[in-house]
Amino acid sequence: MVHWSAEEKQLIASVWGKVNVEECGAEALARLLIVYPWTQRFFSNFGNLSSPTAIIGNPKVRAHGKKVLTSFGEAVKNLDNIKGTYSKLSELHCDKLHVDPENFRLLGDILVIVLASHFGRDFTPACQFAWQKLVGVVAHALARKYH
Amino acid sequence: MVLSANDKSNVKTVFAKIGGHAEEYGGEALDRMFHAYPQTKTYFPHFDLGKGSAQVKGHGKKVAAALVEAANHIDDIAGALSKLSDLHAQKLRVDPVNFKLLGHCFLVVVACHNPALLTPEVHASLDKFLCAVGTVLTAKYR
Numbered sequence: 001m002v003h004w005s006a007e008e009k010q011l012i013a014s015v016w017g018k019v020n021v022e023e024c025g026a027e028a029l030a031r032l033l034i035v036y037p038w039t040q041r042f043f044s045n046f047g048n049l050s051s052p053t054a055i056i057g058n059p060k061v062r063a064h065g066k067k068v069l070t071s072f073g074e075a076v077k078n079l080d081n082i083k084g085t086y087s088k089l090s091e092l093h094c095d096k097l098h099v100d101p102e103n104f105r106l107l108g109d110i111l112v113i114v115l116a117s118h119f120g121r122d123f124t125p126a127c128q129f130a131w132q133k134l135v136g137v138v139a140h141a142l143a144r145k146y147h
Numbered sequence: 148m149v150l151s152a153n154d155k156s157n158v159k160t161v162f163a164k165i166g167g168h169a170e171e172y173g174g175e176a177l178d179r180m181f182h183a184y185p186q187t188k189t190y191f192p193h194f195d196l197g198k199g200s201a202q203v204k205g206h207g208k209k210v211a212a213a214l215v216e217a218a219n220h221i222d223d224i225a226g227a228l229s230k231l232s233d234l235h236a237q238k239l240r241v242d243p244v245n246f247k248l249l250g251h252c253f254l255v256v257v258a259c260h261n262p263a264l265l266t267p268e269v270h271a272s273l274d275k276f277l278c279a280v281g282t283v284l285t286a287k288y289r
Binding site: 030035052055112117118121123125128129 | 178179182183184252254255256258259260262265266267270274
């Protein structure tokens with residue numbers, strides 16, 4: 001089980017409380033597809049991903065981004081059992097979706113950058129530390145059931 | 148990984164807009180890296196890594212200067228950073244994984260201070276550029 005200090009929990013909660021899940025989720029997924037274009041391999045049925053503009057405006061990208069970040073919210077609500085929270089999703093990503101876990105790390109780092117751009121100086125080094133830890137734990141949990 | 152004409156132009160724009168703040172960003176990127184990835188501190192046992200450290204600021208200036216140099220010679224980053232590449236291969240031998248960590252923290256700093264500048268396209272270009280710099284610095288390792 002991961003240990004979270006009181007400060008880390010507070011930093012995570014205070015940032016999360018101000019996040020617009022739909023906007024942030026859409027932006028994070030769009031940036032993933034733009035910055036690391038090979039990640040588009042998982043979304044061949046999303047329609048037009050031919051340019052950054054197309055990706056950002058793509059309604060499927062927005063919807064899926066919201067879905068992904070909403071799910072991330074479950075981790076924030078269950079910091080003491082992230083493993084359990086993502087057990088089924090881990091199996092899904094392995095058995096059905098066939099996603100290389102490296103992609104979870106990439107998305108996690110993109111999310112940190114999106115948060116930084118929204119919160120500016122309030123996204124202090126201590127805040128970044130807590131969130132890097134969180135995205136790392138989530139990535140690990142999602143990879144845990146791979147076989 | 149090849150930098151397109153667009154990438155090069157985006158990178159030059161970023162550094163032009165950042166201007167004199169580059170040195171400060173270098174220091175902050177290091178500071179964030181030491182916080183977020185404590186294992187990176189192992190390369191600086193001789194530094195005071197506390198808040199406001201003059202050594203970290205000084206080193207940040209060096210890092211920033213190298214990035215600016217690379218951006219100014221973006222058609223030949225290997226040439227521009229050749230001496231630094233030798234230094235990292237022969238003397239410093241920083242494990243290659245750490246260049247990604249510092250690059251990521253530099254992006255975070257730019258995002259914090261200039262969110263409007265870091266559009267998705269510019270983010271992609273800058274990320275590619277930072278990867279290219281890391282590749283050059285580790286190119287002579289073996």
